[in-house]
Amino acid sequence: MENKLQRIGIFLCECGGNISDVINLSTIHDQIKNWDNVIVAEQNKYLCSQPAQEMIIKSIKEKNIDRVIVACCTPRMHLTTFKNVLDFAGLNQYMLEFVNIREHCSWIHGPQASIVATKKALNLIRGGYERSHELEPLETISEKGSREILVIGGGIAGITSALQLGNLDFKVHLVEQNPSIGGNMSKLTKVFPTLDCAQCILAPKMAEIGRNLNVNLLTYSEVLDITGRPGNFNVKILKKPRYVLKECTSCNDCVNVCPVIVPNEFEEGMAVRHAIYVPFPQAVPATYIIDRDLCFKSDTLACDKCFQACIRQAINFEQLPEIIDLHVGAIIMATGYELYDAKRLTNYGYGIYDNVISMMELERLTSASGPTEGNVTMTGRNIKKIAILLCAGSRDKNHISYCSRICCMYAMKQAFLLKKMLSIDVHIYYTDIRATGKGYEELYWRNQEVGVIFTRGKVADIWKNKNKRLNVIVEDTLTGNVSEEEFDLVALATPMIPSSGLKDLASKIKLSLGEDGFIQERHPKLDPVDSLITGIFACGCALSPKDVRDTVSDALAAASKASLFLKSEFITTNPEKAFVIAELCDGCEICIQTCPSNAITIREEKATIDLFMCTGCSACIPICPKESIDFKNSTTKQIIAQLRGVLTDKEDDEVRIIAFVDKNVGYTGMDFLGLARVDYPENIRIVSIPSTAILGLKHLLYAFMFGADGILMIEGQQDIDEEFSKKRMIEMSRSLTEFGIKRMRIRYSYVPLPVYRKAAELFISFTERIKKFGSLSDEKRTVIKQKILS
Structure with missing residues (x-):
């Protein structure tokens, strides 16, 4: 479409000051309204609000806008919001260009008003503007999907999700690696803050699983492999032999x-x-x-x-052993948690002194069905005085850095029962008391009322005296006094950590984990139970440490999202996939050898791509000798246009760097840098691409020609890193030397989500390197231009 026929609307969001406090949007507005083909340029305090959305819809209809640019927050937050706006206005949703000037600009270069941030924001918007000229309307396509759902994990989260979905008439496969469902909750006596009987809550749900005809229970089983795509996942399950048949009557x-x-x-x-x-x-x-x-x-x-x-x-x-093949439309990860190994806390004597135990061991001692039938004894000795150590390994950079969230209340539940029911003296040593849930503060008060002693301080050492009791040495951080107290028993509140099999399982399905090792949600507020893979959801302690209430809420939410995803018998796929330009293809089959998902076949001597098989990795694009493969909504023309835009208005002594970032994991990491307010050089211009596998020499040459002095490529997906990008970077760096460009002016790095902060360090070090080299000479840019145009 020719530029003169285009009618562009640009809408700037202040984000309630998150953007406008740092970026001078008025200055930007005064400039963009004069750009060619810009029919509407508006600035709004909250562009995502209902009045603002209606304003955009009205502008599209009344001004006959045919493409829209929004400059606001991350597309991870509101891309769907503004796509729906375009739908309501009767405009194809792919005629939207989304420019992130919050996470990638104001949050990075704030919090004070910044001239450089304003200039960078204008460049980013210009990149979106140039790219918008190349936008094309796209349509989604559908295929029939499975209405069966796989739930991985048989704790309270998995049980709740499975029952909810089973009651909605979905066929559910509940897979649990242990011989029985129930998870960690099955070991609990009571649950806080109401001190309900844990088994009275859990056992009926477990029994219901056994009776629900829509739930196929697979215990003592594990997931071997998951392939396929959203709506049509193929799952291979290993069901291990029990050597005891269903005829067993449990006679003992x-x-x-x-x-x-x-x-x-x-x-x-x-x-x-x-x-x-x-x-x-x-x-x-x-x-x-x-x-x-x-x-x-x-x-x-x-x-x-x-x-x-x-x-x-x-x-x-x-x-x-039995191998079971399943075909499911959605997956719910309910993999639960484990407790940190207390043996790693060497100064506390766990594993050395028999009367230093974990909180879960204390839980079983207080259980009427436990090893001592509820009598708290150790090696025949009655226990009269107990110390509970909170943050035993958590909030500690040498062990687990995060707060495990439930330990304070869990310890108070135990302390209250020990004091109230068994008249045992209980001392709780804490760093900070975190009682943030409904009824939590009240339980804290009840503990104090019955005489549980709270001491704010970190335990330095524990040793056993000649009376075989334990001496606990602690510094009271409120008074500064160091005290030593004698106890019969010490219980360690160790942190919750991801279940041991989660990392391996996540790698099988290319599921991103967070910095803490738990599953990374799509968005912590708007999509808290969606993973970064469409059709895969997560709940409970697979996401982070949670209590039973929040775990059940998560499980119900995950079941709801999964049922909505499969509400129709047809699954819609994103049209943003590779496509073949038939008139350029000569059927050489190089792309077939490259495609990791076997999505490409030859028909009538031309390559054909199955959009449902295609994962959108884009690896086939740069290897095509005829340039006959491109990527919808990330075409070569669109990427080049964006590069031209973000590299405009570059000053002679300015060094500017392009950072190509994969739009899934890598881009999420860039957002996290903004969320954490991690500062990095303002000369970085992030360009989102399907994956770094899409990049060829042509992209790099255009970037250098338009004004880039250095190019970074950041990939967050391990399979892309290992199979394509890492290998291709070597070849491309060699080719650049033919144009007189030093290999050191480009750099590739694999940055998975758990170490996203590495990207900021990379930005800083690479900027320092390029500044030493200086700006690329005009002569070299001319050579590149001549080569490209020849």
Whole structure:
């Protein structure tokens, strides 16, 4: 479309001062309103508000606007909002250009009014303006999807999601790696702040799972692989053998004759179990399981007493692992948490002194069904005085840096029960008390009323005296006094950490984890249970440490989002994928060899791309010798136009750097830098691309020709990094030397989300390097221009 036919509307957002306090939007407005083809230029305090949206709709209709530019916050927050605005106005939603001047400008270069931030914002908007000339309307396409849903994890989160979806008539596959569902909650006696019976809440839900005809329960199973795409995921499950068949009636005859005794994991090793066992009394399924490692030696049966005792013939030692293939439309990650290993806290004596225990061990001691039937004793000694150490490993840069969030209230629940029910003296040593939920502060008061002693201070050391009691040395941070107190028992409130299998599972499905190792949500406020992959949701402690209430809320939300995603039998795919320009393609098949998702085939001697198979990695584009493959909404023309825009008005002595960033993980990291107000040089211009695999020598040459003095390429997706970008950078850097451009003027880096701050360090160090080189000479830019135009 020719520029003279275009009618552009540009809308600037103040974001309630988040942008306008730093960037002079009035100055920008005065300039952009005079740009060619700009019909409307408006500035608004909150562009996302209903009145502002109506203003945009009105402008589109009355002024016949055919493309819209919004300069505001991150598209991760409001891209859908403004796409819907265009839909309401009757304009194709892909005629929208989104310019991020908050996370990538005002939050980076604020909080004071800044001339350089204003100049940078104008450049970014100019980039969007130039790119908008190349926008084209796109239409989504649909395919039939599966209405079955996979829930990974059988704790309270997974149980809640599965039941909710099952009751909505979805077929649900609930996969749990342990022999029974229930998770960590199954070990609890009561839950805070109301001190309800944990089993009274959980056990009926577990039983309901067993009865719900829409829930296919797969315990003692693990996910081996997940492939496919949103709406049509293919999942491979390994169901491990229990060696006990469904005919088992739980009569316990087999247990009575089993000679093997080992520590019981459910009781935190404080009781024993046999090699054939049921995990705990309320287990679902209630079928027993045989611990193969204890019963078999070199695949030879060591003992068959249980087999002889079973009159139902429910024991089968030859049962084999089973591979189950599932086809699901959505996935809910409810993988839960583990507790940090207290043995790593060497100064507290865990694993050295038998009366230094974890809070979960204390939980089992206070349980009426626990190893001591609710009598808090250790090695036969009655316990009269207990110390509970909060932040044992959390809020500590040497261990876990984040707050585990529930420990304060969990400790208070335990302390209250110990003091009120068993008349045990309890001292709680804390850093800060965090009682932020409904009824939490009240529980704090109740603890003080019954005589629980709170001391603000960090425990320095614990040692056992000659009376076999524990001396705790602590500095009171309120008074500055150092005290030493004697206790019968010390319990450590260690932090919640991601479940051990999460990292491996996330790598299988290319799911991004956060800096803390938990699943990274799409947006912490607007999409708190969506992962960065469409169709995959997360809930509960798979996202971060949470109490039962918040976990259940998450689980219900994830179930709701999954059901909305699959509400139709058809799944719509994003049209932003690679496409073939048929008249240029000669059917050489190089792209077929490159495509990691097998999305490209040859039909009638031309390459054809299956948009549902295509993952949008863009790796096929730069390797095509005929330049016959491009990417919708990130075409070569659009990227070049944006480069031309963000590199305008460059001063002679100015050094400017282009940072190509993949639009998924890498871009999220850039947003996080803004959210954390991490400052980096103002000469960085971020250009979002599908992935760094899209980049070829042509993109780099255009960037240098328009005025770039250095180019950074940042990739956050490991598969793209390993398969494409890392290898291609070497070849491109060699090619640049033919134009007299030093290899050191470009740099590629893999920056996954957990280490997003590395990008700021990279920006700083690379800027220092390019400043030493100085601006690229006009002669070299001329050589590049001649080569491009020849």
